[in-house]
Structure formats: C-alpha cells, structure tokens
Amino acid sequence: MEPMSAHAATHHAPPQGFIRKYVFSVDHKIIGIQYTTLSLVAAFIGMALSWAMRIHLGWPDAHIPLLSMFSPNGAPGGLMTPEYYLSLMTMHGTIMAFFVLTAAPMAGFGNFMLPIQVGAADMAFPRLNMASFWVTFVGFVLACATFFIPDGPPLSGWTAYAPLSAVGTVAGPGQGWGQNFWGLSIAVFCVASLLGALNFIVTTLDLRTKGMTLSRLPLSTWAWFINAWVSLLAFAVLLPTCLLLVLDRLGGTSFFIPAGLVINDQLQPHSGGSPLLFQHLFWFFGHPEVYIIILPAFGIVSHILPTFIRKPLVGGWKAITYAMIAVGTLSFVVWGHHMFVSGMSPFMAMVFSVPTLFITIPSVIAVLIWTFSLYRANMRFDTPMLFSLGFISLFISGGIGGFFLAQPSTDSYLHATSFVVGHFHFTMGLSAIFAAFAGFYYWFPKMWGRMMNETLGKVHFWLSFVLVYCVFMTMHLTGFAGAVRRYSAFVDDFMVPLIPTQRFISVAALLLGAAQFIFLFNAIWSRFQGPKAPDNPWGATTLEWDTTSPPPFDNFGGRQITVYHGPMEYDGEASVMQTSPEVSVAGT
Amino acid sequence: MLMESSPYGIEKKKLGMWVFIISDACTFAAFLFAYGYMRVGAPVWGTPFEFSSILNGMLMTAVLLSSSLTMLAAVRAAQAGTKASANKWLGVTMLLGAIFAALHLREWFKLIGEGWRLFYNPTGGAAQFGATFFSVTGLHLTHVVTGVIALGFIARGYNQGRYDESHVETAGLYWHFVDLVWMFVFPLMYLMNAQ
Ligand code: HEM
Ligand SMILES: [Cu+2]
Secondary structure (H helix, E strand, O other): OOHHHHHHHHHOOOOOOHHHHHHOOOOHHHHHHHHHHHHHHHHHHHHHHHHHHHHHHHOOOOOOHHHHHHOOOOOHHHOOOHHHHHHHHHHHHHHHHHHHHHHHHHHHHHHHHHHHHOOOOOOOOHHHHHHHHHHHHHHHHHHHHHHHOOOOOOOOOOOOOOOOOOOOHHHOOOOOHHHHHHHHHHHHHHHHHHHHHHHHHHHHHHOOOEOOOHHHOOHHHHHHHHHHHHHHHHHHHHHHHHHHHHHHHHHOOOOOOOOOOEEOOEEOOOOOOOHHHHHHHHHHHHHHHHHHHHHHHHHHHHHHHHHHHOOOOOOHHHHHHHHHHHHHHHOOOOHHHHOOOOOOOHHHHHHHHHHHHHHHHHHHHHHHHHHHHHOOOOOOOOHHHHHHHHHHHHHHHHHHHHHHHOOHHHHHHHOOEHHHHHHHHHHHHHHHHHHHHHHHHHHHHHHHOEOOOHHHHHHHHHHHHHHHHHHHHHHHHHHHOOOEOOOOOOOOHHHHHHHHHHHHHHHHHHHHHHHHHHHHHHHHHHHHHOOEOOOOOOOOOOHHHHOOOOOOOOOOOOOOOEOOOOOOOEEOOEEOOOOOOOOOOOOO | OOOOOOOOOOOHHHHHHHHHHHHHHHHHHHHHHHHHHHHHHOOOOOOOEOHHHHHHHHHHHHHHHHHHHHHHHHHHHHHHOOHHHHHHHHHHHHHHHHHHHHHHHHHHHHHHHOOOEOOEOOOOOOOHHHHHHHHHHHHHHHHHHHHHHHHHHHHHHHHOOOOOHHHHHHHHHHHHHHHHHHHHHHHHHHHHHEO
C-alpha cells in the first residue's frame, strides 16, 4: 500500500475555475457552505409555509392572494381548502425536518468543521462528499417540485402514514404524483445521508492528526461522530421503507394496505398489508431521527459553552460524551412510544414506555452538565453564548412535556392535540435551530472571514427567544384544552373559545418569522461588509481556531499539526490551544 | 505541502466498506422484517416451491459460495503481487456471479410464467408472497449484478496499474457480504417456502 493514500486529498492542488471551485467542489469547506446555504433557503421556504398555515388557523376566512397564484385549485381565490392546508403542513414538516434540521447542524457545520477539528486536510472521501451534497440537492428539488405539479404536494404529513400515503389520488389531491415525488425525494435524501454518515465515520477514525486521541476530540466532533452512526443505521431503514411505499404505489403490492379498505366509496384492490408495519418501520427510523437532529445540537452547544464560561464542562469530556452515546444507543429501542394509540398491543405500549423513561436519564444528565457548568462561571454573553443558553432553556421546556407524552395514559389524550406540536417544536425544532444559530454566529468568522454584528445578533436572539415561547408554550396549553392537531380551522363547538388564543399564536409566529430577517440581513451584510475576523476571535482552543479565517485550501497551509491537549483548556482568562506544547491550565 | 499521514490511519477504503456493509445489512434486515411481518400476519401463506426450484436454489447457493472462494484466491494473489493470477481469479468470480444471476433470472421468469406477480398469487394464497419474494431477491440480485460490474472496473484498473491490491481486498469484502446475505435469503425465501 502506498503510505500516503490516507491523505490522498492533500496531494491535489487547489482547483481552478469557478465550476470546480464553487459548484462541483470536492473541498469539504465549500461543501459545508453549500449545505448551510441549502438549509437556509429551505428554512425560509418552510417558514413561509408555516405563515400561511398560521394565518389560516387564526383567521379561517382570510384570503391570501399569493396562494391562489401558487395553486388555483388548492386555494381558490386565495382561501385554502382543508386539503391544501394539509399539503402545506406536509411540506413544512418535510422541508424543516429533513432539509433544515438534519442537514444544517450535521452536514453543514460538520462538513466544514470536522476535518479541521481533527487536523485533516479534507474528508476521507472528498468525491463521495460532493456526491452527498448534490444528491441532497436533487432530493430538495424533488420535494419543492411537488408545488408545481398539477395536483400539488401530498397530504400525509412528514410521517407519510399508510394507508393514506400508499393509495393513490382516490385519497385526495396530492396523493398521486405528489406522494410519488415525496417518496423519491426522501429515498434520495436517505442515500445522501448514508454517504455523508460513512464519510464522517471514516474521517473521524482515520484522519486524526498526531496526538488527536479520542479523548482529545472536540465535543462537536464527538457528537457528529456518534450521530453519523445513528444516521447510518436509521437512514438504512428509512430507505427500504420508502422503497416499499413506492412499490405499493407503483408496483401494486400491498405491504401497507389492508384488505377491504374503502376510500370515498371505492373498494381498494389490495389485501393483507399492514399500516402498522409502516409505522414500525417509519418510527424505527423516526425516533432516532429526532436524536439525529438533536445530537449535533448537543455537540455544538457543548463545544461552544466552555469557550464562553472559560472553564471545562462538569465531568470533563467523558460525562457528556457517554451521555450522547447512551442517547444514541437507546434511541433505537423506544420507537413504539409514537404508536401508543395506533392499535398496537397494549402490552407493547408498556414495553416501549419503560425504555422511553430510561432515555430521559442521559438527556437529563446532559442538561445537568450544561447547567452545573454555568455555576460560578465567568460568563461572556456574546451571541453564540446567548443562543446556547436559549437552546438549554428550550430543550428543558420541551423535555418536560415529554414526560406527559411518555405515559400511555396521558398520551391517549394528548396525542392528537397541539400539545405534541408544541412539544416537538421545542425539543427538536427550535432547540436544534437555536443550536444551529449558536453555531452560525460562532463559526461565521471562520467560514466567511468576517465578524457578524453583535447588536443585531442580540436583538435577533431576544426577539426569537421570547416569541418562540409565546408560540409553542401556548400550543401546549391549547393542546390541553383539546385543540386537535392537523385541523385546518377551529370553528366548531368546543374549539370556538380557543380562537383568540389561536390568533395570539399566529401573531407571535408572524413576528417570530419577521425577526429572522434581522438574522438574514446581518448574515448577508456581514458577509460583505463586516469587520475582518481575526484567526481566533473568541479565544477558543480547538484546531479550527488555529488557522486563518477562512482556512486555506488544505486547512493548515501545509503545517504539520500535533495535538497536546484536550479541547477544554480554559481557566478564566487563561486558555491553551490544543496544539500548544505548554502545560495544561485546566488539568484535562 | 504534504502532511504526514495520520497515525490512526487504517486503510480507509476498507473501513469505508465495513461501514457500508453495516448500513446495507440494516437495509436487508428491514426488507426481511417486512417479509416476516407479512408472513406471520397472513391467514394462508402458501409454500409454492417444488423440488426443482429448491434444486435450482441449491445450485445458485453452490455457485455463489464457490465465487467467494475464487474471490479469496483473487485477494490472496493480489496480496502476493501476482497480478496475472489475481486477474484470472477476478474473472472467474465475475463469471460465477453472472451464472448466479442467470440462474436467478431463470427462476424469476419461471414464476412469472406461472402467473406470479408482485401483487398476485396464482395459487390463491397471500398476494404478499410475490411482493416479498421479488423485492427481497430483487434487492439481492441487484447487489450481485452491481458487484459483477464493479469487479469488472476493479479488474481493469488493477490490470492497468491504477488500482492496487487494497482495491481488490475492498471489493472482496463486498463480495463476501453479498454471499453472506444470500445465506439468509436462501433459507428464508426458498427453504421455508418449499412444498
Ligand atoms: C416559525 C416557526 C414555526 C411555526 C409557526 C410552525 C408552525 C407549525 C404548524 C402550524 C404546524 C401544523 C400543526 C398541525 O396542524 O398539525 C407545524 C407542523 C410541523 N412543524 Fe412547524 N412551525 C415552525 C417551525 C418549525 C421548525 C423549525 C421545524 C423543524 C423541525 C418544524 C417542524 C414541523 C414538523 C415536523 C411538523 C409536523 C408535520 C406533521 O405532523 O406532519 N416547524 N408547524
Ligand atoms: Cu420518539
């Protein structure tokens, strides 16, 4: 074997020409930026969809002229039909869960930072890396294309429950080609995620520089590494799930469609399938998926906190890493808690509720580590720190709701209400978004070589933080009151008194969306006009801060990197770079 | 501008292939889980395979097993640096893979000729038989065919000196994995469905 093959990536010179450099680039930094940008675009599309939903929920008679241009059938005269509401909701959930939350914190920041943090020049398989991005892009285009095909996007939610998702147009608009596109889009997304996970795993194991033992990995790298394993196993099951779904739809099989199913007075020509099989397969992926979304957030926050509290996390690298490994592992044995009221055997509900209560233990340990670490800390409240604190707050608030949902008895009431919507937006939606914002503000100087505006950052944080609570805490309350999830309007009997509350949520949601434009402005303006960033603006210790901002093509300009310390060498003002041979200040 | 190679470096293609195998195993497991779920849930399953089909399956198994041995010989030869011999064994492995695919397709066409479809069971049993049989074996067959094509590229690159023995070894890992999967598919899809 030629000795250099592990670093084949360093052999080639920087590419020339716009296409090779910025479009079909094999440079992990460019790919990271491509993923981040894709996620940003997706996030704003997803947010626009949530606005349309919220306007309709608050003012069910409101006409939204823009919508009728988009879909004359879905929103005649701008007034959306209940079916079109479901289409918007499906695409909102799909775009946010897959193309924003799965993509940004892992594929976006991870691609850019992981190779640098382990001291490598690129990912282990740069061309595969490029393929993952472009395959993701195709998946995203397929998802967005559903808006432009005649009967619009599917209705079956991001979970695509069968049999609704498995039968055709007889079940409603969007269940024809819309659902086919959806299945293909997600199948393609699975392939991209699998390739990405493979790359992350091999890079972390294989390309670490001298002295970068596992115990010295930055916690963000640990999180991406653990998360790559979880993704690898989970997406490997979602892929066949999508394939079987597509077979049911296009091949005439009946994996997920039971016998004697009558839809709109038409007997379906299927027999012997099981919708529960779909739920088992989907949630075997789906529950790990929510941790796939949150683990990089754990990592980003654990990586950022020590810099701004100027001391190591309580329990060192081990406590938080073991907690993340435990969360990742347990996430594969709790999927049935999404199926308590699905008609599954009640005994199985018991079986799944026990590990569900166990999985809260490592999550609580993680939360305790972060909060105890703040005790007596010499904190700096820069924007990345604020968003990290916001993440901790939201994660705790959402987690408390989880205790109610983990009980089959309380869940039978709460399952189909907006309580669940509030819960998962706190835990997986906004927690992950806040962590991604923390990462964005923290790494922006490194990725683009300029500083972001702190004042705008703080305004963005406080507005988002308060409004997020207004929106999703209130959804918990309307859920208690019985507001049914996935209804397009609350105009009947007991839900009428909730209308003012619904309006309150809607107004808060629109303001929350508006606040995100402060962020967008800040990012774009700073990209071009921000002050030049120094190499290490936050006084951090990990390798990405030990090179220029932005880093050169091979990350360290040909320097041979040797690592002497763990990632959390902080003691008040004093700190020691991982690469510095000086003595440890934190005793790690 | 060269950096020293990583002190932790394992051969990265091999590591990558192992990681891929773990993930692909999960994909097969999901298909087989669906098969088990359908089978257990069906009131009447029906076991259509006559002795001739089982015999065909046993022949396929023998062919695939021997192809693992010839693959092993190719890897050994490549490690020993005997290029000609490695290429010969790669060729034999591809040939055996192709024979396996041909036998498999013969089986498929026979079933289709008898009226089996993804959604139809001519014997009146559960329609899921065709759905599970064709999808599980189809997935496996796709792996075999992909493997044969990949071996072709590897053999060519190896012959021209663009690839080294590590490529052959990595391809070997894949090939043995596909063989191993068949050791699950054959008893579950054929033997359990014998008349
Ligand atoms: C601007 C803030 C947001 C607002 C106002 C909002 C609003 C909504 C609404 C109204 C629904 C439909 C509830 C129903 O009728 O069942 C929903 C569903 C959903 N949202 Fe959001 N959302 C926001 C941000 C996010 C984010 C950041 C994510 C990322 C995960 C997300 C993921 C989802 C998911 C997964 C669903 C469920 C879709 C389904 O059940 O099929 N949302 N959201
Ligand atoms: Cu769950």
